[in-house]
Amino acid sequence: MSRDATDAAAERPDEERRRAAPPLHARPRPLRARAPAGPLAGRLRVPGDKSISHRALMFGALAVGTTEIEGLLEGEDVLRTAAAMRALGAEVERLGEGRWRVAGRGVGGLVEPGDVLDMGNSGTAARLLCGLLAGHPLFAVMTGDASLRRRPMRRVIEPLSMTGARFAARAGGRLPLAVEGAADPLPLDYRLPVASAQVKSACLLAGLCAPGVTRVVEPEPTRDHSENMLRHFGAAVRVEDTPEGRVIELAGQPELAAAAVRVPGDPSSAAFALVAALLVPGSRVVVENVGLNPLRTGLFTTLREMGAALRVENARVEGGEPVGDLAAEHAPLHAVEVPPGRAPSMIDEFPILAVAAACASGVTRMRGLAELRVKESDRLAATAALLAANGVRAEIEGDDLLVHGLGGPPPGGGTVATRMDHRIAMSALVLGLAARAPVTVDDAAFIDTSFPGFAALMNRLAAGGERRGPGEDGPIAPP
Known part of the structure; x- marks a missing residue:
């Protein structure tokens, strides 16, 4: 060398x-x-913020143009997400402490990775990535460390399968997990059985690639960083509190535009x-x-x-x-x-x-x-x-x-x-x-x-x- x-x-x-x-x-x-x-x-x-850091990298990879991020968490979990976005075709570059640049590929533009995606210890990254992969016509395999391989993924596999994506996992829906994304993903209309920002976000990420409106109902409001960031990148998101719960509606197939993100x-x-x-x-x-x-x-x-x-x-x-x-x-x-x-x-x-x-x-x-x-x-x-x-x-x-x-x-x-x-x-x-x-x-x-x-x-x-x-x-x- x-x-x-x-x-x-x-x-x-x-x-x-x-x-x-x-x-x-x-x-x-x-x-x-x-x-x-x-x-x-x-x-x-x-x-x-770890939740915002994961999402900044993912939405930057789905946007058209170059997203500048300040204050990104440089812990192991988020660095695994950065590596996964590189493997999926985005250009991800560290400029300095907490300063990163992501050149995105646009909604639906991610490419098939050449190797297994190792998400380390991060359940957030793994579950959100399931939604990202489900909406793209590609094949990918995801794994993690011993702790992550014990964590259940069925809670995202079940709704994401309704888009047309296919999953193969260990017993209980555990990693390692193979994902075959949908060539023509369908929009979701899904009520979360339990409040989970990760499951909600995975459904919204898959819905980006589907025509029509993806609708998610959560029984209790959960962290809404995905909704805020979708709007920040130019997606049309509607949120309404109703007797059945909080309803989030996302208009599919938007053209997300690169936007600067400052992570608190x-x-x-x-x-x-x-x-x-x-x-x-x-x-x-x-x-x-x-x-x-x-x-x-x-x-x-x-x-x-x-x-x-x-x-x-x-x-x-x-x-x-x-x-x-x-x-x-x-x-x-x-x-x-x-x-x-x-x-x-x-x-x-x-x-x-x-x-x-x-x-x-x-x-x-x-x-x-x-x-x-x-x-x-x-x-x-x-x-x-x-x-x-x-x-x-x-x-x-x-x-x-x-x-x-x-x-x-x-x-x-x-x-x-x-x-x-x-x-x-x-x-x-x-x-x-x-x-x-x-x-x-x-x-x-x-x-x-x-x-x-x-x-x-x-x-x-x-x-x-x-x-x-x-x-x-x-x-x-x-x-």
Whole structure:
């Protein structure tokens, strides 16, 4: 290999470099978190919103022209989507930190990939990609890591089969999955059996290539980033709340036009620093540029109901999405009951809410959490186990989680099995910052799928917002 080629390979965070390295799950990285010496303090930005990042790459690949993206999350999950779009014929180029350019092929213009599409640990990427592939006359095979291969895909296979696409999968509709897209896709008229933004988005992506109107009905409103971005790229989307649920109608076969996308900070990632500030005495933390889409802010609503000192500063709208800075200060919390209708707006945040509930006074009941059973892990069971390992009583009653709060720091001292789940790992480490004894996670490698640099960022907050020098250990470090 020439020096120029070697330099280029070293500078590009693409799929070739990742494939050359051992898979993340082959090299566990345990971490331990202990209470910091003082309060957490500082201003920070978290990585870009993962949901919006996936969609920006996909819609950019379907648009005519060149889409410029700023603030893209460069975690493993999103990089898998970037690699898949390249494999499907789009030109995807990294320009700098968080800055990417996508030269699209137009709706219906994707090409057959020459190799298997490896989606790593990302259920969002895999399910949305099913919709993208279903509307194109091509054959593709998709796989993922051990965790993703356990996750059910039947929930997207069933509606997408109605377009004329054909699927072949393992038992239970699990990956690896072969997709033969429809040559003449049919529009869908589909009612979601359960609220799922991923299934809704997969149906809309398939509907882009079909003539006529694709209609999707969801029983409860779910995150609407797909609808917002479709409009941003020029599609005609109509949304109406009706007695049967929220109805989304998409006019098929539009010509999407390239459009600049500025990705806000991920509210799911911001949650960890904010909850840590609420729990560590004397803390005050500001997370800047957080996406505040009302269908994503259920956690913040719940924390305020629990008595959290949490407020929005500098509220604004960017790229069709509400954005603001979130300030959190330490405050005593009390138990609440979280209604099932709120679950879709905070489905990824229940593990970190459970950590907050462990430190609150009283018994917090979180209702309607069936969807947590089919995340990167059985996240409902994993959350209860996380708490139990650290001296907090937690019970699962049907699809509800009950957390018996201690009204202060939990005992800690446990080792948490992360089950290849990044949110379980980060939630356990936040618990360690608030607990009386350190908390260890068996493997923190998967944090990089959504939040590269998580431990360094939290350690910076423990240092009052200052970067630590070489050899200076923060409260989150290898055991």
